[in-house]
Amino acid sequence: MIQFLLNDTPIEVEKCSPSLTILDWLRTNKGKVGSKEGCATGDCGACTVLVGEEIVNPQGVHSWHYKTMNSCLLLLGNAHAKHIVTVEGVTPSLYPTLNELHPVQRALVECHGSQCGFCTPGIIMSLLALYINNPTYPGKSAVIHALGGNLCRCTGYSPILLAAEQAYSYPRSSENYSALATQFKASISCEQNQVPFLTNEQRTFYLPQTAAQLVALKSSHLNAHLVTGGTDFAIELSQNLLLPDTIISLSQTHELMQLKDNEGELNIGASLPYSQFVSQFCHYYPEAKELFERLGSTQVRNGGSLGGSLGNASPIGDPAPLLIALNATMDLLSARGTRTINVADFFLDYRKTVLKEDEVISNITIPKRSKSLKLACHKISKRFEDDISTVCLVLAIEHNDNTITHARCAMGGMAATPKNAPHIEQQLVGLPLSVASFKEAAKHVNSDFSPMSDVRASAEYRINVTKNLLHRVGIEFCHSELKNPDNLIAITRISHASL
Ligand SMILES: Cc1cc2nc3c(=O)[nH]c(=O)nc-3n(C[C@H](O)[C@H](O)[C@H](O)COP(=O)(O)OP(=O)(O)OC[C@H]3O[C@@H](n4cnc5c(N)ncnc54)[C@H](O)[C@@H]3O)c2cc1C
Ligand code: FES
Ligand code: FES
Structure with missing residues (x-):
């Protein structure tokens, strides 16, 4: 079973197609059609939702962080233990007055930032994440980055950019998302020893929480398809109609989510989303900042990972040239142990790699720069x-x-x-x-x-x-x-x- 919080409602799902995305589930199973499907490939942002995750800082303090993701790329199973906020959850009443709207909604109305309205729910969610994560207006450049994955074909961006700023001129709204999410998380914490799963009898999705669970599952399901953020994999499902019998998601495997700043090297867990390691990476290699900023959109970087990029083995993936030039290594983990290879030696031919069927990419190690580099x-x-x-x-x-x-x-x-x-x-x-x-x-x-x-x-x-x-x-x-x-x-x- 997987459990998550949808707006203010706890959800439990067990019997379900393992390859269902949050977007399809919302629209077909829940009748929540506020999140739109424009492209189903992560390009338009009309399906953007907020995804809340519990973060524990080095001092052991728990808090909730909210980020945007494309619900057309987010597998339902990957929502386990998270807080999904859709556009329906932004304003409590169904037919709100102008004063009841959230400041970002009100600003979009007052700045005429919506015409046909198809992109508007996604734009609201991206502006909402920006608003929640920045107590004061963060400036035009931050707004442009936040909206980089939201396509509007008819309004034009000037009124939308204006609305992002104007939202800060109204009385500040205080969301109670974190309080709801904390309450929900406490109710599911006792389930952590079980591997969360979804099944429709013929096909199954597993979400191992530890590396031991992951390698045991992979060695007993050698043909299982791996997924992490799903920003490549979900496109295989929607465009190439891939229908795997078994999906193993690495997106919550604790050991693959670590960022270690060791002496002489940076270790990045293969499942850690870009948005959680890029600033540390660029602290040592600021020249890579633009490359990461231009990798997909904010929504894509909030889901995508290095493990997924290398595992996808695309000839046009951006991280691989960077990692090869920096002489990075990668750990390949299986029930037999871990072997470490140079990223340069990972690729054999078009989408062929040295990864064995019981292995997963677990960690990437980047040497820190020498003085003359x-x-x-x-x-x-x-x-x-x-x-x-x-x-x-x-x-x-x-x-x-x-x-x-x-x-x-x-x-x-x-x-x-x-x-x-x-x-x-x-x-x-x-x-x-x-x-x-x-x-x-x-x-x-x-x-x-x-x-x-x-x-x-x-x-x-x-x-x-x-x-x-x-x-x-x-x-x-x-x-x-x-x-x-x-x-x-x-x-x-x-x-x-x-x-
Ligand atoms: C709109 C859009 C824009 C994009 N723009 C860019 C861009 O500018 N530059 C760029 O480089 N990429 C881009 N991408 C591609 C994608 O976001 C990246 O490749 C991302 O890093 C994939 O990570 P993921 O965790 O989502 O992978 P997933 O989709 O989860 O997995 C991708 C593949 O890797 C395999 N895999 C996943 N994790 C592992 C693992 N740990 N070990 C072994 N195999 C694994 C999966 O089986 C799957 O085949 C874009 C994608 C979208 C949708
Ligand atoms: S439907 Fe276009 S990004 Fe999801
Ligand atoms: S208002 Fe029509 S696409 Fe943005």
Whole structure:
């Protein structure tokens, strides 16, 4: 059985399709049709709900944190022990007056932030999360990030951005979500020794809470499909009509949810959502901030994990080039024990990896930076926000005086797997730290990659943009005063022109 709190109502479900999403369950089983289905692939945000989770800080203090997720990607089973708040739960009465509306709803009305209204429930939920998590207006840039996964096709964003600010001008609303959730959690805590599950007799979903439960389940269900945040997996269900007999969710396996800042390395549990480790990661590698900020949307980053990205083995997943360039390792866990491999050695061919059928990815270890390390991360995509990479380049070098001593270059979108660039790396080592060295290395792109043409870009474009990026990285590394984005735009134009 799984148990969660829906708005103010405790829910228990046992007999149910294991591949049902929260969105389908809400709309078909509960008649709650406020959350809309625009795309069913995580792209439009019309289905956004709040997901409350209990957080225990290092001092042992419990609190509830509320974040947005796409309910079209969130499996019902993954809601266990959580608080799901839908748009129906924002205002208690069904036909509220303007004064009874929540401040974010009232502001959206008063700023004319809704026309057809299809996107509006999702926008309300994203603005609500922002409101709950920020006692004062956090600024336009925070609002833009919060709405990065909410598509509005007819109103235009100006009134919506205005509404986000105006919501703070009304008397502050005090939600009682945490109090409700604490009460609910106390009522289910005694069930923790059992593996929560859902079944419809033929097919079953398991939610192991410990690594011991997880490896025992995986070794007795070798064909089971794994899921963590579901931001890739749920699309397999909705678009490719995958119907697995057994699903094992790693999204609440305690040992896979840890973030350890050890001496010399950062250990990130494979199931930890991006939003829970990115700030620590970027504390050591601030150059990666934009790459993570542009990975999907806030909703996607609140669910997606490194384990899911690597396990999905997509050639255009953004974390893999970063992890390969930083020489990261990953732990593969099974009932037989744990083996550790380099992330670079994980991928065999298109969506083929060295992962054995009884194994799961449990942990990723990133060495902390050396003093002379320089890092550059570049993602080229058709849209800036919420878009998959056409090409992703990550280059890490170390240097002694003015000579490059180590180079690790890894790319996504240039081959059947994310992979490193041995010719470019060899070329750079021993050369002076100068723009000319990177231009020279760019001549070796064709030796490392023969990309394909697809809907995102032609092979020729991919090769040319990689050469330009290497030139740009050379300028970034050698002229730190040119970090100013305006200067870099000018440089990109120059490097395009030089081709
Ligand atoms: C709208 C949208 C935008 C996106 N944008 C980007 C983007 O810009 N950049 C990007 O890189 N990705 C993007 N993604 C893809 C996705 O969000 C990431 O790949 C994410 O990291 C997947 O993590 P997850 O936990 O949701 O994986 P899941 O969907 O749960 O799992 C993905 C796959 O990995 C397997 N798996 C999961 N966990 C493990 C594990 N611990 N061990 C072994 N196998 C495992 C599953 O069996 C499944 O096959 C986007 C997705 C969506 C829906
Ligand atoms: S329906 Fe579009 S993001 Fe869920
Ligand atoms: S109001 Fe119509 S899509 Fe946003």
